[in-house]
Amino acid sequence: MIRTIIRKYRTMRKMIREIGFLRTLRITVDKIALTLLQKVYGFHPVHVITPLSARPYRHIVADLANGLKPRCVVEVGCGLGIILSLIRAPNRFGYDVDEGAIRAARLLRRGVSFTHGDITTVSQRPIDVLILVNWIHEYSPEQLDMWLSPMLSYTSYLLMDAIDPDGPEGYRYRHDFKFLETRVRRVETRPVPNETRSIILYEVTL
Ligand SMILES: C[S@@+](CC[C@H](N)C(=O)[O-])C[C@H]1O[C@@H](n2cnc3c(N)ncnc32)[C@H](O)[C@@H]1O
Known part of the structure; x- marks a missing residue:
């Protein structure tokens, strides 16, 4: 004690x-x-x-999304819905496998629709911006490919994060978006201050 x-x-x-x-x-x-x-x-x-005050990278994600003036934004792995609360869009949807986080997000955020489920349960079409941030490093590029490929035909932009491979944490994670190469165009990469992580905006070019 x-x-x-x-x-x-x-x-x-x-x-x-x-x-x-x-x-x-x-x-x-x-x-x-x-x-x-x-x-x-x-x-x-x-x-x-990890409240917003401690992890302001979410402002970068929201800023990139807001710059696109989206109508429909979907965040998978939304946690308590902090990023979605910073985004201006008439239709905002959050998905997460943590049921407790989804129930708390429903209490905290007005005007956002939250669903307990993974990426395979996303039902919105078309999606202007699909956000996958601060959890995808736990999954292999093959798994991400399996999840994302079917969604690209109705998604305009992808917002994802990548941990710098040369940073101290880099060796632990396999951020490799090569599988997307022929189907997207990298629009912008914004490094997160004081973190070895960048937020990447891709336009789907299928
Ligand atoms: C560190 S939190 C990040 C939350 C939010 N993206 C943010 O940056 O504020 C990671 C979240 O991803 C969720 N998650 C992990 N694997 C997932 C999966 N396969 N499908 C959906 N959500 C997942 C976790 O439950 C957790 O709530």
């Missing part, structure tokens, strides 16, 4: 040094709120430690 308090105190001191008092306070308050929500909804603990 005492060790945990000391460890938390040290982490907080380090955070204040690195990102300032106010941002540290904001992140701490957000994490406390998410801890309470997690107790009610039982979603995966990863969502507690």
